[in-house]
Amino acid sequence: MxxxxxxxxxxxMFDANQQSNxxxxxxxxxxxxxxxxxxxxxxxxxxxxxxxxxxxxxxxxxxxxxxxxxxxxxxxxxxxxxxxxxxxxxxxxxxxxxxxxxxxxxxxxxxxxxxxxxxxxxxxxxxxxxxxxxxxxxxxxxxxxxxxxxxxxxxxxxxxxxxxxxxxxxxxxxxxxxxxxxxxxxxxxxxxxxxxxPIKESMQSIAAGRTKSKDMLMDLSNAMKALYMDEYRVSDDVHARREAVRSGIEQIVTASAAFPKGTRVAVFGSSANGFGSPSSDLDLCLQIPQSATDFTKEHGVSAMTQLAEKFTEAGMVDVDTVRLTAPIPIVKLIFPYEKDGKSVLVDCDRSLQNPLACLNTALLNTYSKISPDTCILASIIKRWAKMRDINNPAMHTLSSYGYVLMLLFYLTSSEPNDGFVVDPGNVRGTNPPLLVNLQRVDPSWAQNPVGPYLEILAKPHNQYCIHQHPTEPNYKVNTYFYRSGLESLEQYHVNRSKSGPCLGVVLASFFRYFAYEFDYKKLVVSLDTKHGESKEKEIKAEEDGWSLYKPGLAIEDPFEHFYDVAHVVKTSNFHHIQQEFALVYSKIASAAAGDRGFVTGRDLIDLICEPVAKDD
Known part of the structure; x- marks a missing residue:
């Protein structure tokens, strides 16, 4: 073979321009x-x-x-x-x-x-x-x-x-x-x-000349927004509860005197990146000040052990120290939160010195701020993946984080054309993408986003961007992304959403792209690419030893480029995920074509998020 x-x-590699006799x-x-x-x-x-x-x-x-x-x-x-x-x-x-x-x-x-x-x-x-x-x-x-x-x-x-x-x-x-x-x-x-x-025909072709198709896709968009507001939008009360828990744990950390002065507790992960839900667990990170150079990992594990005892004394429930010996030590606990006579148990994972996780959270949170529509799309995709039983890394399928990265990759690659999405594999790089790439966008353009979309030629390499990896001693990470003066980018995406494709079309096109268009054999899902370009597996094989011929999904982490977010996905499960992409697109396309009769937007969401049978 x-x-x-x-x-x-x-x-x-054959070059037709070098033809000979x-x-x-x-x-x-x-x-x-x-x-x-x-x-x-x-x-x-x-x-x-x-x-x-x-x-x-x-x-x-x-x-x-x-x-x-x-x-x-x-x-x-x-x-x-x-x-x-x-x-x-x-x-x-x-x-x-x-x-x-x-x-x-x-x-x-x-x-x-x-x-x-x-x-x-x-x-x-x-x-x-x-x-x-x-x-x-x-x-x-x-x-x-x-x-x-x-x-x-x-x-x-x-x-x-x-x-x-x-x-x-x-x-x-x-x-x-x-x-x-x-x-x-x-x-x-x-x-x-x-x-x-499977239906492969593009949504643009299906809806061409069909007013009912466009009405159905718009109804799907409205249903997506309504569902997000009802079930996935994090309310001010939930934000206040999370801040109270974070502050309470930080007070215990400070009072314990087990950590250097100035140690802070930060929230990271789905609870803070804008792509979570009110029920998301609270991931917390102890940030040791840079001045504490003599505070080693051994000191950290000892301090975390002492802190676990303080948590138990303070009334925390189910304090678990099993993962204290992990590369990044973690203590799991449940924080009893009370307000207005009501008690809520908040699941917390508290880790030690995890700066890349915090920076990753900041990157995703910035995407959620400049384009709230991205959060709506992510909520439907995550709902679909969970209901179809393809959202469990422990069972060798893809994590929610992986699906969010696939969505961001698609949005930063795709270009709208006449109200519809042109799949990124066709003529790319000629029009601005649906979502600007924060790791590549030119700061001068982002401050005043008018005229042609501009990207930087190379990411900056300075003391503010380059960080030592917390567990890989010989690996440095470039953490640059644009995150200042976001009001202009927010307004830019508001204008794009008004003139661009509706959310129903973008959702359908996302599923179609990863069902039929993306070249899993050759390409890597990566945000570290210029608009109109792709990162090939051959490059990752040379740089980081990734598999070259495996026809599976490969997702490069935005900062830890050596890490494949989809490495847990077995080949057989990858093919099943690809089949699910094709199935969900076929359902939307069939409804848009009128093959199912009149289907409301909410009915269609329930159809595409239909729970998989246990014996399937």
């Missing part, structure tokens, strides 16, 4: 490689089907053996039952091994198909191959569905009866072919594997 990847890279020979050689690759994949199909058959037989034998065991258990006496149960774990172990082998077999076959599909879609190949060759390649590629990670059966192939059933690659063609038959074959496969036929 590495040879297929290498051949694909050679095609990508040997181009025809190169084309023949290239086509020969395609044919040989097809044989490799066909061979892989044979191996896959053979192994699948063997595993099916093994599973059937295991089920029969377990059935016999269960029958014996029913007939046995109590002491025999106990003895048998002690040995009964072997069946579950065998099942786990069998599942592992089946997963490996499926994964290898899907990866082989993915590698071959990447060759068929290679744009540079058109310079090498003749028209009839290109026609065959394009027809083959019509059968590929990245959401299913599989080729659909070729409706026009002359089946080789000597090969096992299920071999999906083209053997040869008859003359009476049509693209429609290939599309129908793919749609049949999608219906069987996904349960629905």
């Amino acid at each position: 590495s040879s297929i990847h290498s051949f694909g890279m050679v095609l990508e 040997g181009l025809e020979e190169a084309g023949r050689a290239g086509w020969g490689c395609i044919c040989e690759t097809r044989k490799l994949v066909e061979g892989a199909a044979v191996c896959y089907l053979k192994k699948k058959g063997e595993l099916d037989v093994m599973e059937k034998e295991l089920e029969e053996a377990e059935g016999v065991k269960n029958d014996l258990l029913k007939m046995a006496e109590d002491h025999v039952v106990v003895a048998t149960k002690e040995d009964g774990g072997c069946f579950s172990e065998e099942k786990q091994k069998l599942m592992g082998k089946r997963y490996t077999n499926e994964r290898k076959w899907k990866e082989m198909q993915l590698a071959y599909a990447s060759l068929l879609e290679n744009e540079s190949s058109r310079y090498l191959f003749k028209k009839d060759m290109m026609q065959k390649m394009r027809l083959e590629y019509e059968l590929w569905c990245p959401l299913c990670e599989s080729f659909a059966p070729n409706p026009l192939a002359i089946v080789d009866t000597t090969q096992p059933a299920g071999t999906i690659l083209v053997q040869s063609f008859n003359r009476n072919w049509s693209v429609k038959s290939f599309e129908e074959s793919q749609q049949t496969m999608q219906k069987e594997m996904l349960g629905y036929i």
Whole structure:
């Protein structure tokens, strides 16, 4: 498979401007490689089907053996039952091994198909191959569905009866072919594997000339705003409660005398970055003054241990010191807050010296201030991810923070056009983005945002921007972002929201982009890019050792560039997340096209945030 990847890279590097008299020979050689690759994949199909058959037989034998065991258990006496149960774990172990082998077999076959599909879609190949060759390649590629990670059966192939059933690659063609038959074959496969036929058509095309479609999208926008105000907007009372808790803990820290004079308690995370909700936990950070140079991590752990005792004495509940030995020591506790005779228990995580987390919070909070619409979009996306069970890093799916970064990346890359969003993969960099990139925006333009959108050529490197990483001794972080004089940027985004696409269109386009447009194989989700440019995985592989060929999601942290926020997401879960992106866009597109009849904006939110079935 590495040879297929290498051949694909050679095609990508081919320069059509350096054509020579040997181009025809190169084309023949290239086509020969395609044919040989097809044989490799066909061979892989044979191996896959053979192994699948063997595993099916093994599973059937295991089920029969377990059935016999269960029958014996029913007939046995109590002491025999106990003895048998002690040995009964072997069946579950065998099942786990069998599942592992089946997963490996499926994964290898899907990866082989993915590698071959990447060759068929290679744009540079058109310079090498003749028209009839290109026609065959394009027809083959019509059968590929990245959401299913599989080729659909070729409706026009002359089946080789000597090969096992299920071999999906083209053997040869008859003359009476049509693209429609290939599309129908793919749609049949999608219906069987996904349960629905994904809609790829852009929202601009769907709503063109349809007044009802635009009305529905506007109704969706209004419903998003209303839902945010009802459930996600943090009220002044909640802000006051959080400040009271922060102040109370800071008083205990000061009174304990375990930390240097001038130590402050700061709020970070979703409770302070503008993208949380009233129910968000309170993340607190002890900020040690820079003058306390002799206060080491060892001193900090000892002081945090003493402080935990003070918290218990002060009436805090469930004080937990299990994570005091972590790279950044943490104490968890519950703060009992009372006001007007009502008591509220506030979950708190208190960490030691976590400056990057505070700066990250400040960055996101600045985005939320200059464009409140971003918070509305994030609340719907997070609601959708939670209800669809793809928002749990412990289960190897993506964190809420990861989804917020994906949203910010999309908004800082996308450009509106005639009231709709142009996906960032088309002509980029010619118009101002939906959201300015605070880590790249030119300060002189941001102070008076008129005229063409301007970005700085390079981020400044001074003592105010460069910080030592708290846990990586040899790593320094550039924490620059624009955060002064935000009134002008706030007004700029107010004007943009009036003249630009409505929130319903932006939400739909976000889902469509990450379902179909974003090149997960080559690109990284990164805010550290100039407008109109992208950061490639190849660069991250060289700089930070990231995986180069893994077709999964990669998200660069805004400050800690070596850290992949999506590293917890397994490949199988990534494909499931991509399928969910396609499903939610298809729901919105179907409603906009009128296929579902009249759907209110709130009904559509409930539809796209429909809880996933437990057995799904």
